[in-house]
Amino acid sequence: MLELLRTRFAQGHRTLAYPAGPPPALSDRFRGHPVLAPERCPDGCRECAAACPTEAIRVEPELAIDLGRCLFCAECAAACPAGAIAWGGDPRLAAREREDLLVAAGREVRLARALDEKARRLFGRSLKLRQVSAGGCNACEADVNVLSTLAWDIGRFGIQVVASPRHADGLLVTGPVTGNMREALRKTWEAVAPPKIVIAVGACAIAGGPFRGHPEVHDGAASTVPVDLFVPGCPPHPLTILDGLLRLLGRLESGGESR
Amino acid sequence: MSAPPLARIRAGAAIPRAAIPELPVADLAEAVAASCEGGLRAVAYFAAAGAAGLELHAVLADDPRSELALGRAPLPGRSFPSLARRCPQLHLFEREIAEQFALVAEGHPDPAPVRCQPPLLPEPAASARAVALPGAERLYRVEGPEVHEVGVGPVHAGVIEPGHFRFQCHGERVFHLEIRLGYQHRGLERALAGGPDRRTIHYLETAAGDTTIGHATAHAEVVEALAGAPAPARGAALRAIALELERLANHTGDLGALAGDVAYLPTASFCGRIRGDFLNLSAELCGSRFGRGLARPGGSGFDLEGERAERLRSGLDRTFADARSAIELLWGSPSAMERLEATGLVPREVASQLGLVGPAARASGLDRDARRDHPAGLFRHHPVPVATADSGDVFARARVRWLEMQRSHAFVRERLAELPAGPARVAVGAHAPESLAVALVEGWRGANCHVALTDGAGRFARYKVVDPSFHNWSGLAWALRGAEISDFPLCNKSFNLSYCGHDL
Known part of the structure; x- marks a missing residue:
């Protein structure tokens, strides 16, 4: 018992101060929001698009990256001869609309806006989610799990992952939605009482990830259920997921800001 | 009878396909079974479609000698002999071969599908076969008074990948646990063929994302x-x-x-x-x-x-x-x-x-x-x-x-x-x-x-x-024999196996 108390003391209080305090420091190699400089693009160059494993980059009519498809592998930056693509460290990536995930120079960045007032009254202080992995590789699942540990403690915000769709206000979906899981996802969604929301976490759940176009998958959650929040990444950093959830619930002061 | 020789290489090495002894399928089966009985273990046992038709490949590990034993056999018919009764470690490999190439594992005690995937054959042979959803086929069942069945999944209570677990129970006691997977099948091996290409490394980085x-x-x-x-x-x-x-x-x-x-x-x-x-x-x-x-x-x-x-x-x-x-x-x-x-x-x-x-x-x-x-x-x-x-x-x-x-x-x-x-x-x-x-x-x-x-x-x-999980899911099923159903979460965590690594 004494050893237990000693260990408890030594381990200390380790829950993040964020969002009241600063966010946790990320590795300087972390790949967050990309920064594009299309004026550097050599004429007719398509090296970035050719290197992208998931066809997330277009060069016409302007250089743009679809963060919904992006694996954040940075092969594009490595392939670019002119340094027109750089990977910044901003982890705020989640969006309410699929088209808001398109990044282009000069295009306004629309971070996820809050739910409407009625939904916020219902979910703003208590959001119970059922997680459904529909072909996820256990990386997104693992970093969703992390949010419930004492370091992140999403219980602070009234957010909880619950064991049954009957207890849930919505679903958090990972994976590209495999053919073999589609029926189970649909049934789980139907078992949630309305009004309900769906959060798609990770490149697979947004657009199929590396498996986009495979006949074995359905290229994301939106193929099967209506999606209210898209959280890009492969997998998204826990901070990216938390940022998206808090913005959705209107719990970040700077809800609709743009960068 | 003495088993025919197999080629030997080290892990992390390559060998020309022609240097791998080609045996009649019955001889390869005998060599594989004898090797396994002699202490080798199967690290891969699979079929591949080539210009000359289907071919069966065995890769066995000889751990003490740090060597791998290789053999192959043409598969001219629609079936191959099952070794699962003699070498239980091959049972899932054989089911996989049967499912991936629409073959019959002759004499297999439990020839159920592994992932409920269409075969890795050119169209239209692949799409012509209707594939049931995992867990929808007939599962093993214990009959008797007071015997009851508990089904869990594919959607579980935690933040975890999907799989179906079917327990045959007598009160709290588990007679048998059947684990049905395949919900996570994303077509990985089909897509890897023809590579490498720009997606190859990403397929493998997400084969099992925690690995x-x-x-x-x-x-x-x-x-x-x-x-x-x-x-x-x-x-x-x-x-x-x-x-x-x-x-x-x-x-x-x-x-x-x-x-x-x-x-x-x-x-x-x-x-x-x-x-x-x-x-x-x-x-x-x-x-x-x-x-x-x-x-x-x-x-x-x-x-x-x-x-x-x-x-x-x-x-x-x-x-x-x-x-x-x-x-x-x-x-x-x-x-x-x-x-x-x-x-x-x-x-x-x-x-x-x-x-x-x-x-x-x-x-x-x-x-x-x-x-x-x-x-x-x-x-x-x-x-x-x-x-x-x-x-x-x-x-x-x-x-x-x-x-x-x-x-x-x-x-x-x-x-x-x-x-x-x-x-x-x-x-x-x-x-x-x-x-x-x-x-x-x-x-x-x-x-x-x-x-x-x-x-x-x-x-x-x-x-x-x-994936190592491919070998180990059978171990989890075994661990539940005679155990209490309430032991399942604990046993499951103690193995902590990959669903997508198995389903690919």
Whole structure:
């Protein structure tokens, strides 16, 4: 018992101060929001698009990256001869609309806006989610799990992952939605009482990830259920997921800001 | 009768396909069965479609001699003889071969589908076959008064991948557990054929996302074997460091989850956080908590300059000290230990027959670890001591993880201090055509086996991935025999197997 108390003391209080305090420091190699400089693009160059494993980059009519498809592998930056693509460290990536995930120079960045007032009254202080992995590789699942540990403690915000769709206000979906899981996802969604929301976490759940176009998958959650929040990444950093959830619930002061 | 000879190579090497003895299928079956009875174990047993028709391939590991035995046989008919009754470790491989190529495993005791996937055959043969959803077919059933069935999944209570578990019970007692998977099938092997291409490495990094380094390193070693050029020492060292960080993170998470399942909350809470601290060390290395972008054919996608190595070392020591104090609490709690001991028993003999790998095998007294038995890269020169236990219960599977963590910590510490000079990554040359290459990389769940067969142009004619979970799901089913249904979560966590790694 004494050893237990000693260990408890030594381990200390380790829950993040964020969002009241600063966010946790990320590795300087972390790949967050990309920064594009299309004026550097050599004429007719398509090296970035050719290197992208998931066809997330277009060069016409302007250089743009679809963060919904992006694996954040940075092969594009490595392939670019002119340094027109750089990977910044901003982890705020989640969006309410699929088209808001398109990044282009000069295009306004629309971070996820809050739910409407009625939904916020219902979910703003208590959001119970059922997680459904529909072909996820256990990386997104693992970093969703992390949010419930004492370091992140999403219980602070009234957010909880619950064991049954009957207890849930919505679903958090990972994976590209495999053919073999589609029926189970649909049934789980139907078992949630309305009004309900769906959060798609990770490149697979947004657009199929590396498996986009495979006949074995359905290229994301939106193929099967209506999606209210898209959280890009492969997998998204826990901070990216938390940022998206808090913005959705209107719990970040700077809800609709743009960068 | 004496078994026909098989070709011998080392893991991490390639061999021309023509140099692999081609035997009639009955002779290959006899050679495989005799070898398994003689102590070898199957690391891959699969079929491939070639210009000359279907071919059956066996890759068997001879651990004491650090060799792999290879054989092949043409499959002219629509069936092949099942060895599952003689060599139970082959039972799932045979079901997979039957499912992937629309064949019959003759005499197989349980010829059920593995993933409910369409066959890997050209259209329209593939699409002509209707495929049922997993768990929808007939499952094994125990009949009798007071026998009842409990079905769980595919959607579970936790944040976890989908699978269906069907228990045949008498009261609380479990007669039989049947595990049906396939919900996670994403068409990985079908898509890998014809590669490598720009998606190949990403398929393997997400084959089992918690084993990104394990699978990506196995892929890198296969490609390097085909190119005939091993990774530079520095690149191999960085991959080995990342592999051990992956082990540290996952073992910490598992020990915390086991503590949580017996309601011992201090260890559960601390380890949940500490696991993330280990993942952050991987992010320090390559920007991704799961090691995305690090292991690449030709070495490592990221280098480690002196200052970063120092940050990594101090972070590692700090995190490991936290892990030590959190985990030692668990061993010091008699009520937690009481719950782990003698639960989910897998005797040594059973573990051997089922062909278990990784910590699950070592906890049942099987002294096998690919880092020592089939070393590649840095492990050739810097072996990691193998940790075993002999009780085969949940406690042993937990204990082995902690022993491995201590050795991984020492290994990473030493390797960071002595990083070889030179480039982290070099360009990889062309693949040898018409060849076969095998890699065995001991990830945190066990050996990840990758086998590549190239065509005349050096492209992948077939790329076989065997996640350690493929061997070990049968071990979990066995662990529940005669146990109580309430033991299931504990047993499940003690194996912590991959669904997508199995379903591919």
